[in-house]
Each structure stands twice: as C-alpha cells, then as structure tokens.
C-alpha cells in the first residue's frame with residue numbers, strides 16, 4: 683500500500699495559531715473549510731474566476747483555490763469569520779447589510795474581503811476604483827450597484843472612525 687506523504691504546516695488564522703499535517707495537494711480553501719471548519723470561504727469555480735474563496739493573506743486578497751495549503755505555511759490569514767470583533771460587525775459587513783449589498787450571500791465573504799484589501803490601500807476610493815478592485819469577484823444576484831454603494835459607505839464610516847480595522 684502506498685503511503686501518502688504528509689507535510690506539517692503552521693499558520694495563524696483569524697489570530698489563532700494552527701499546526702496540521704496536510705497532503706501536499708490540499709488546496710488552501712479546502713484546508714480552511716474542511717480541516718479548520720471555516721466555511722465562510724466558499725468554493726464556486728476552483729479555477730480562480732469567481733472570487734468566492736477570497737481570503738486575506740498578510741492583508742492582501744487572495745483566491746484560496748489558487749493556493750496550496752503548504753504554500754500558506756507561516757502565513758497570517760484572515761477569513762470572513764475573523765472580521766467582526768466581539769459582537770460588532772466590521773463596517774464592511776454592516777454596510778453590506780444596511781445597503782443591501784447581498785442577496786443569496788454566496789459571493790459576499792469574498793467580496794467583502796477583496797473590498798477590505800482595497801480600503802487598507804485606499805481609504806477613499808471612487809466608484810471606478812471600487813469596481814476595478816472587485817472585478818475578480820463575481821455576483822450573480824445583485825447587479826453590483828449596491829455592492830459598490832456598500833463599499834463606499836463602509837469607506838466613509840471607516841474614515842470617520844479614524845482608519846481601517
């Protein structure tokens with residue numbers, strides 16, 4: 683019987699350290715969902731088109747179906763589950779709720795995290811910059827208008843609060 687070679691990886695996810703043995707072929711999105719139980723990163727296409735699997739690695743938006751878990755060894759990862767603090771939604775989550783930036787919600791975790799990456803680099807993006815930053819995140823429901831509006835209002839409340847969180 684052939685033995686599957688396992689590799690030990692360690693990473694911080696939403697501020698919690700994890701060490702696990704994984705197969706070299708395990709995709710990061712599958713590791714997050716199946717090993718860590720963080721199912722907010724959705725699997726839509728597995729071909730790097732839809733953006734549903736987007737997470738933050740070192741603060742930058744990355745499609746986690748395009749990374750192997752072993753490539754994230756040593757990384758600091760944030761998933762949608764790590765965005766709220768205590769009982770308070772992150773301003774992006776709140777504005778998506780308030781401005782109806784979602785319908786079925788399948789794309790929403792990835793879209794919010796891609797927007798988070800944008801707002802850490804650009805605190806006051808215009809609509810064109812928001813659309814450009816989110817062009818890798820497909821939504822089959824909303825028509826994007828309310829997503830752009832939600833990102834704009836989150837940016838405004840984050841500026842008011844004095845920075846990104």
Ligand code: FES
Pocket residue numbers: 724725726727728729730731732733734735736745746747748
């Ligand atoms: S599942 Fe990763 S981009 Fe679609």
Ligand code: FES
Pocket residue numbers: 783784785786787788789790820821822823824
């Ligand atoms: S809200 Fe349904 S795919 Fe975007």
